[in-house]
Amino acid sequence: MSVVDRRGALRLLGRVGLGTASTPVWFESLAALAHDHAHALQQAGPSAPVADWAPKALDAHQNEMIVALSELIIPATDTPGAKAALVNRFVDAVVDDADEADRRSFLRGFDWIDARSRELFGDEFLKASPDQQAALLTVLSSRKNKTLLEDRFGVDFFEAVKELTVIGYYTSEIGLKQELHLDEQLFFKDSGGCTHPEHGGTPRPAAPAKTEP
16 A cells, blocks of 8 residues: 555645645644755765754654655665655654654654554554555545544644655655656755744745656
């Protein structure tokens, strides 16, 4: 099960950071910060993965959940998926760099997902079957579900995970070279930043041109 197929992921990448009137401040702030991190990583160039890496913002369970969620969003096919691209490390770095309030809002999503999984399937998300995991994420991805108030936060959290996964994957060495077959920088030449006035932001530039796989 793939929540975002490769072509759909590129469309999502093209709209990253655009936001809507209903987008929570913490969501858009994290997307803008992910945008900045991706830009900085591309400026620095590829580097070898840190062998003794450990998450800073996420605890061990949350990190495992990001690994699982990101791989469900962009699974391995004939090219490596989000797990191989170490998207969880990208997400952890973004969340660690976020404002405390934004970080708390995002981290609350893991408890929400586990609570809903227990309610539906009798166990936390990572212990649910693949079909059960797929069913829950499909509900959260449904446009119709966004009107259900009890799921509103879960929908926003999973949308945020998708945003961070897509940004992290398609600006990783695996995403650029093996998926898009590119050796040069492509996305995020201008970070844009958050547009919310309470954060002192300015409007973002138009979304970067999408490249079809």
